[in-house]
Amino acid sequence: DTTVKQNPRYKLARVGKPVNLICSQTMNHDTMYWYQKKPNQAPKLLLFYYDKILNREADTFEKFQSSRPNNSFCSLYIGSAGLEYSAMYLCASSRGTVNQDTQYFGPGTRLLVL
Amino acid sequence: AQSVTQPDARVTVSEGASLQLRCKYSYFGTPYLFWYVQYPRQGLQLLLKYYPGDPVVQGVNGFEAEFSKSNSSFHLRKASVHWSDWAVYFCAVSMGTGGYKVVFGSGTRLLVSP
Numbered sequence: 001d002t003t004v005k006q007n008p009r010y011k012l013a014r015v016g017k018p019v020n021l022i023c024s025q026t027m028n029h030d031t032m033y034w035y036q037k038k039p040n041q042a043p044k045l046l047l048f049y050y051d052k053i054l055n056r057e058a059d060t061f062e063k064f065q066s067s068r069p070n071n072s073f074c075s076l077y078i079g080s081a082g083l084e085y086s087a088m089y090l091c092a093s094s095r096g097t098v099n100q101d102t103q104y105f106g107p108g109t110r111l112l113v114l
Numbered sequence: 115a116q117s118v119t120q121p122d123a124r125v126t127v128s129e130g131a132s133l134q135l136r137c138k139y140s141y142f143g144t145p146y147l148f149w150y151v152q153y154p155r156q157g158l159q160l161l162l163k164y165y166p167g168d169p170v171v172q173g174v175n176g177f178e179a180e181f182s183k184s185n186s187s188f189h190l191r192k193a194s195v196h197w198s199d200w201a202v203y204f205c206a207v208s209m210g211t212g213g214y215k216v217v218f219g220s221g222t223r224l225l226v227s228p
Contacts, residue, residue: 004157040123042218043158043204090157100146100165100208103216105157 004106006091011111013085019078021109023091029104031097032074034066035090037108043090049074050097081113116141118205120219127195128227135190135222137179137205146208147188148216149179153201161203164188175199200226 007022023032031050035043047056049068056064063085065077078085088110092103119138127133139145146165150158162173169181179190188205205219 040220042118042220045215092158100163102148102160102163103158105150105159107155107157 004091004093004104006089006106006109008109009107011109013078013081013111013113015082015113016080019081019085019111019113021076021089021091021111023074023076023106024072025093025104026072027093027095027104028071029093029095030071031094031101032068033092033094033103034064034074034076035092036060037088037090038086046076081111083113086111086113116207116217118207118217118219120203120205120222122222123220124223124225126225126227129197130194133190133192133195133199133224135203135205135224137188137190137219139186139188139205139207141186141207145188147179147181148206148208149173149177149188149190150204150206150218151201152204152221158204161190195224195226197226197228199224 004025013019033048034046036046037043046060046064047066068074088108090108091106094101094103117140121136148163149161151161152158161177162171164171164181172178177192179188181188202221202223204221206216208216
């Protein structure tokens with residue numbers, strides 16, 4: 001089973017309110033990623049966990065938090081949503097972090113901030 | 115800076131016709147290259163991947179891609195398009211030691227006409 005699951009599939013949030021998105025995988029992958037995708041743009045890496053170590057991209061460091069309570073689950077947390085956070089959020093996992101590892105993606109969570 | 119360019123945001127092909135989706139990358143070093151496909155309401159799925167070796171890579175569903183170092187390209191091809199190929203196609207390059215960071219292109223939407 002190469003399924004990555006994401007919940008919820010759609011999320012409506014108010015400006016200034018927190019948002020928590022959930023991702024799970026049962027492939028025992030070491031690495032889990034979160035991407036942000038806006039229409040007609042490339043998926044943008046926000047952060048990833050390798051095992052228990054969190055790595056956040058420099059330009060989104062303060063905007064997103066994450067936790068990984070166990071190997072299977074990973075969350076993405078926005079403390080105070082702004083209109084610019086409206087996007088599709090893609091979760092992915094891979095066996096490791098070597099160059100040729102395939103990333104397996106979930107179906108995404110579409111976040112709309114009003 | 116490393117980048118991936120997919121110059122065609124949208125391509126329309128008649129069913130049964132051949133297909134080429136273009137991808138140009140910018141990376142100083144040995145690239146690992148991927149094509150992912152996103153079908154409607156699904157997550158990104160790997161079509162094929164290249165790592166140093168034979169420049170022509172075979173993928174699933176009759177897709178293949180050819181790596182050209184001289185042209186910094188990794189174009190995707192298919193001899194005969196089927197209506198089920200209607201999707202968005204993303205080219206990506208894996209970069210750096212550790213290889214965790216995959217830089218995606220903005221995608222090409224393939225429309226298949228009857």
